[in-house]
Amino acid sequence: MATIDVTQKTERVVSRVSPDAKALLEQAASWAGFSSVNQFIVQSAIREAERIMRQEQVIRLSARDT
Numbered sequence: 095m096a097t098i099d100v101t102q103k104t105e106r107v108v109s110r111v112s113p114d115a116k117a118l119l120e121q122a123a124s125w126a127g128f129s130s131v132n133q134f135i136v137q138s139a140i141r142e143a144e145r146i147m148r149q150e151q152v153i154r155l156s157a158r159d160t
Contacts, residue, residue, distance in 0.1 A: 100137075
């Protein structure tokens with residue numbers, strides 16, 4: 095799987111959330127040591143996307159091999 099370059103920022107992702115969700119994200123970002131909620135969201139989403147991709151690759155490779 096390719097490594098994601100998080101330094102070259104040319105694209106934007108926008109999301110609307112409830113006040114409760116925003117407060118939760120702010121608290122989690124603070125506790126995790128992120129400098130911004132946006133940084134926390136992007137890093138968390140990338141980790142989850144990579145996890146899903148790895149899981150799907152294993153499932154598809156296993157099915158193909160059987």
